[in-house]
Amino acid sequence: MESLTVRAARLAESLEQSVQDFIVASDQNLGDIEVQVERQSRELQRQATEKAAQAKADVSPPVCPVCGKVLSRVSRDHSRTFESRFGPITVRRARGYCRRCKKWRFPADTVLGLADTAGYSPRVQEMAALLASKMPVNEASAVLEHLTGVKLPRATLDREARRQGQRARQVRRQEDEQACQVAKKPVQPELVLEPYQMIIQMDAWNIRERDEWGKTEALRQGGKEPERWHWVYTGTCFRLDHRGKTARGRPVISERGFVATREGIDGLREQLHAEALRRGLGQAAGALVIGDGAVWIWRLADDRFKDARQRLDFYHAVEHLAVVGRALFGEDKDKLTDWLRPLVRQLKNQAAIKVVHQLEDILAELPAGAPAEVVQKEVNYFHEHQDRMDYRAGQRRGEPIGSGAIESTCRQTQCRFKRPGQYWSREGDESLLCLETFWRNGRWQLLFPHNRQLDLSKN
Ligand SMILES: [Zn+2]
Secondary structure, X not given: OOXXXXXXXXXXXXXXXXXXXXXXXXXXXHHHHHHHHHHHHHHHHHHHHHHHHHHHHHOOOOEOOOOOOEOEEEEEEEEEEEEEOOEEEEEEEEEEEEOOOOEEEOHHHHHHOOOOOOOEOHHHHHHHHHHHHHOOHHHHHHHHHHHHOOOOOHHHHHHHHHHHHHHHHHHHHHHHXXXXXXXXXXXXXXXXXXXXXXXXXXXXXXXXXXXXXXXXHHHHHOOOOOOOEEEEEEEEEEEHHHEEEOOOOOEEEOOOEEEEEOOHHHHHHHHHHHHHHXXXXXXXOEEEEEEOOOXXXXXXXXXXXXXXXXXXXXXXXXXXXXXXXXXXXXXXXHHHHHHHHHHHHHHHHOOHHHHHHHHHHHHHHOOOOHHHHHHHHHHHHHHHOHHHOOHHHHHHXXXXXXXXXXXXXXXXXXXXXXXXXXXXXXXXXXXHHHHHHHHHOOOHHHHOOOHHHXXXXXX
16 A cells, blocks of 8 residues: 555645635635535645554554453454544454453454444544434434535434444443542632522423333323433533623623433432532532422422522512412503512512511411412512522522523533434433433543543643
């Protein structure tokens, strides 16, 4: 085979020719030359990658990548073809038997990062994982080929992304355990320069799954309606001093942890706790949990964030005031607004108990009946959350009074996971959600370490 140097020289020549042709082609703009340069360089890039892979495989020592034992019955030249960023490459590797693991091993596969895949290079594994977590797989396959030339049929892209998602879940488990281990060590107080509060928000949304696909009739005959909708539990956490405002006054958070899981409330509790620890919960002067009225949020907070203050999302409280308003004024929107506006202002800027007392006064005047029942229910609601409505104090301290941060994140994630007619499986969901959290949390390079190369080039 020709050396890369010779190949490169020939490529340079053909690129020169393309430039000349481009200059005189009146119907071509920069896009045309971009495509030509890309297409012509691809073979050289592919060969460089293949050469590097082969050379690295050749020097990989014949030891078991799992247990480290020297392999026996080693034979060479087992070839395997992988799809790389620049097209298919073929690598010939050594194979040996590990007597301890009682398995055949290809040490070069591990060295090259090809072990955990159905035949794709690490960069292609990453592309499959990222695209599948951002868009439906049939689109992902077409977009990938269009932008990069990498051909990954829909079904294989899906399979590869799920495999990477499974791997991501393992990495997450290790990371979460490590975060909890680190947190057990005593903190050196002088490390915390400025005391800060940790804000934690939680919410949940529904996803459609077909985990009992095809069994619908059998289930129905057994008197059971198949469950298709399931909860995705989500949480976010950030330091209050990382929250600022744009020039236009819109709140922005510079660093924020994010968790989304189909592993139930237990899964959320462990994952969110680990995330909060990574973001500095252990060194925080205090913590604040914000959520809507859902009982599970406060149970989880009592359980895992015992010392945190709790706050009911302001806008949920307002919705409950509106329920009272509708019970009193029916469809009369003007009366409802006139009644509601001062109460909302009071709830925000004065002690919440004043608002509750007014509702109680109204209730005392009402004759028995449906409206009174509604108002009674809402009065109970406000009493239950009385200690979670310190909006005035919260605003003075510059804290959020609503759970808008997690709600907007939920909306974004739902765009991907809640398209009409889409069904998911629990395992598939969790894998893709896990990939999504690594991406959002800025820890993508833990899954695909070659990204540190890209970070270096930024500096
Ligand atoms: Zn072994």
